[in-house]
Amino acid sequence: MRPFKFTNTKNSSAAINLLDRNPNASFLAGGTNLLDLMKEDVERPDELIDITRLDLTSISSITRGKNAGGVLIGGLGKNTNAANHQLIRKDFPLLTKAILAGASAQIRNMATNGGNLMQRTRCSYFYDTAMPCNKRSPGSGCSAMEGFNRMHAVFGWSNECVAVYPSDMAVALSAMNANINVMQKEGQIRSIAINDFHRLPGNHPEKDNTLNHGELITSIELPKNNFAAHSAYVKVRDRNSYAFALVSVATGLVLDGNKIVSAHIAMGGVAHKPWRASIAEALLRGKAATLANFRLAAEAEMSHAKPLFHNKFKVGLGANTITAALQLASKGTDAVA
Amino acid sequence: MSDNNTKLTKEEERLFGDLMPEELNEIIQSGLNRRHFVKLIGLASAGLLTSHLIGAEQLFARAIDMEIEDLPPIAIENGVTVNLKVNSVGKIVLIDSRTTLLDTLRERLRLTGSKKGCDHGQCGACTVILDGNRVLSCLTLAASCEGKSVITIEGLARNNELNPMQSAFLKHDGFQCGFCTPGQICSAVALMKEAKEGQASYVSTNIRETEVGMMLSDDEIAERMSGNICRCGAYPNIVAAIKEAQTGKNIEQTWLFAG
Ligand SMILES: Cc1cc2nc3c(=O)[nH]c(=O)nc-3n(C[C@H](O)[C@H](O)[C@H](O)COP(=O)(O)OP(=O)(O)OC[C@H]3O[C@@H](n4cnc5c(N)ncnc54)[C@H](O)[C@@H]3O)c2cc1C
Ligand code: SF4
Ligand code: FES
Ligand code: FES
Numbered sequence: 001m002r003p004f005k006f007t008n009t010k011n012s013s014a015a016i017n018l019l020d021r022n023p024n025a026s027f028l029a030g031g032t033n034l035l036d037l038m039k040e041d042v043e044r045p046d047e048l049i050d051i052t053r054l055d056l057t058s059i060s061s062i063t064r065g066k067n068a069g070g071v072l073i074g075g076l077g078k079n080t081n082a083a084n085h086q087l088i089r090k091d092f093p094l095l096t097k098a099i100l101a102g103a104s105a106q107i108r109n110m111a112t113n114g115g116n117l118m119q120r121t122r123c124s125y126f127y128d129t130a131m132p133c134n135k136r137s138p139g140s141g142c143s144a145m146e147g148f149n150r151m152h153a154v155f156g157w158s159n160e161c162v163a164v165y166p167s168d169m170a171v172a173l174s175a176m177n178a179n180i181n182v183m184q185k186e187g188q189i190r191s192i193a194i195n196d197f198h199r200l201p202g203n204h205p206e207k208d209n210t211l212n213h214g215e216l217i218t219s220i221e222l223p224k225n226n227f228a229a230h231s232a233y234v235k236v237r238d239r240n241s242y243a244f245a246l247v248s249v250a251t252g253l254v255l256d257g258n259k260i261v262s263a264h265i266a267m268g269g270v271a272h273k274p275w276r277a278s279i280a281e282a283l284l285r286g287k288a289a290t291l292a293n294f295r296l297a298a299e300a301e302m303s304h305a306k307p308l309f310h311n312k313f314k315v316g317l318g319a320n321t322i323t324a325a326l327q328l329a330s331k332g333t334d335a336v337a
Numbered sequence: 338m339s340d341n342n343t344k345l346t347k348e349e350e351r352l353f354g355d356l357m358p359e360e361l362n363e364i365i366q367s368g369l370n371r372r373h374f375v376k377l378i379g380l381a382s383a384g385l386l387t388s389h390l391i392g393a394e395q396l397f398a399r400a401i402d403m404e405i406e407d408l409p410p411i412a413i414e415n416g417v418t419v420n421l422k423v424n425s426v427g428k429i430v431l432i433d434s435r436t437t438l439l440d441t442l443r444e445r446l447r448l449t450g451s452k453k454g455c456d457h458g459q460c461g462a463c464t465v466i467l468d469g470n471r472v473l474s475c476l477t478l479a480a481s482c483e484g485k486s487v488i489t490i491e492g493l494a495r496n497n498e499l500n501p502m503q504s505a506f507l508k509h510d511g512f513q514c515g516f517c518t519p520g521q522i523c524s525a526v527a528l529m530k531e532a533k534e535g536q537a538s539y540v541s542t543n544i545r546e547t548e549v550g551m552m553l554s555d556d557e558i559a560e561r562m563s564g565n566i567c568r569c570g571a572y573p574n575i576v577a578a579i580k581e582a583q584t585g586k587n588i589e590q591t592w593l594f595a596g
Contacts, residue, residue, distance in 0.1 A: 001435045003414040003415055004435070006415060008481070030476075031476050032458055032473070048478075086547060089547060100539040106564045110473065240560075242564055
């Protein structure tokens with residue numbers, strides 16, 4: 001690992017100023033992604049600003065204003081605490097499920113909510129500094145395009161990068177239309193809709209998201225929703241636990257009897273960002289909650305996929321996973337598969 | 338050494354510029370560190386310092402407050418002093434900012450119970466209990482642990498009496514080679530607290546209600562222990578040991594002596 005200066009502060013503005021004045025500095029939160037990448041020489045900050053002592057860990061209901069009924073989750077809170085907080089388990093169980101589907105208990109005890117959003121791709125060529133990779137080293141080429149791309153994208157990729165974004169938590173946040181609140185220099189606050197937070201690779205795969213250097217994620221806002229009783233997170237992976245998704249689906253159904261008032265569906269493991277399955281959502285609106293309708297909508301969504309050489313299986317798997325998640329959600333959040 | 342950013346005098350800048358041109362910028366920005374110091378000693382023994390005697394005196398004067406005797410024979414850069422409680426004993430260590438908690442425990446505090454399996458968060462062999470929660474010490478910077486309390490496998494027994502989880506692992510043969518065992522046991526001990534609090538897992542079926550003091554099924558134990566890989570495949574025995582430790586009830590061993 002390269003040498004770096006270590007600083008810590010309890011003050012958010014101080015942390016932002018420290019980061020802002022050094023383009024090679026990084027925030028250190030749980031460290032579960034950043035340290036790993038520093039050991040691999042993929043990330044090379046010369047200064048780390050430890051932000052784990054900032055007072056940004058609480059979880060609280062929003063009781064007033066247009067966002068009343070929602071919940072604010074501190075950006076520096078741990079994934080374990082977000083998943084297990086009573087407010088989240090009761091009213092936003094989809095988030096609990098998605099967080100608990102990721103990593104291991106140890107890692108969730110370390111990982112922060114902000115750090116989770118910022119985690120980088122697990123594309124193996126991105127990790128291997130001997131291989132070309134446009135995300136790690138812009139202009140060097142994409143090794144995965146013609147390489148082993150079984151884990152890679154089927155939606156929204158470009159010729160520059162076919163990587164997928166690995167967070168489970170963010171897939172649930174996407175289905176829930178969360179907002180990411182960030183603080184800038186001089187204390188200004190900016191709110192970014194989760195579906196605008198991460199980017200598609202386009203010509204700039206080195207940019208995972210729309211956060212600027214010097215901005216700090218202070219909280220995540222979950223707007224009130226009506227699908228706590230009918231939500232599901234289904235994750236398919238190569239082994240049962242402690243592995244990244246091949247495909248995952250977060251869904252919430254607002255039902256009126258057997259009629260679907262609205263369906264909220266986001267996918268993980270298929271694109272450079274959480275992929276909102278808006279084609280399937282549109283098809284399900286107003287329809288009966290039946291297996292046949294679920295399958296139709298799922299297949300319609302996946303018919304737009306553009307698989308690569310090694311990941312054609314994700315098209316069928318995606319349709320099956322959407323169908324299974326919708327069916328589970330229609331039975332009820334605590335239903336067993 | 339993070340705060341030795343004393344400004345260099347013009348004399349010193351010239352001295353370092355002559356001796357270590359590559360390092361000059363670094364020294365100006367973050368001060369003299371141990372790697373520079375070691376290099377200077379090398380130069381001194383090669384006789385290259387003689388023409389810079391005045392500067393050299395100042396160098397050595399600065400070097401003295403580096404607590405050299407307390408350090409391992411490696412170069413420390415960007416030193417950070419950390420106060421830690423390790424198995425209930427207070428420790429103060431001066432470490433390179435890059436040092437993980439795992440390396441601090443193993444290399445500096447000589448607590449080699451915690452193991453380095455992968456060093457990348459993928460195996461759980463380095464699991465320790467930090468402020469009550471299980472974490473991976475290979476992905477934790479020691480510098481970020483100021484004021485925290487660490488429990489390692491060495492700290493679980495009380496006065497020669499094993500922790501019940503340790504006894505259960507022994508009884509059920511929860512290991513073969515034993516490499517993953519310290520991590521497994523620390524993980525399992527913390528898991529008992531999580532179950533008591535009613536923390537959920539991916540396989541829990543009652544997400545919307547919190548059930549405190551939950552008794553874990555085999556599936557729940559397997560899912561919650563999935564962050565600890567065992568290459569010997571002692572999993573069934575590990576699950577049996579955890580069940581016994583949790584229920585306090587005698588559970589049949591899954592193995593028998595031959596004959
Ligand atoms: C073996 C392993 C398996 C895993 N499996 C999964 C999985 O199955 N599913 C899954 O979703 N994840 C998985 N993860 C990833 C894990 O969830 C992330 O590493 C973690 O969420 C990152 O959070 P952190 O706090 O540790 O971030 P850090 O590593 O500290 O930081 C990551 C990045 O975010 C930046 N950052 C952190 N906080 C902020 C903030 N508040 N504002 C602005 N920038 C910030 C940092 O500067 C850094 O660039 C796995 C990780 C490992 C090591
Ligand atoms: S897919 Fe993206 S991250 Fe992977 S090698 Fe190509 S450019 Fe790099
Ligand atoms: S050594 Fe830490 S997880 Fe493998
Ligand atoms: S006992 Fe050998 S790795 Fe687990």
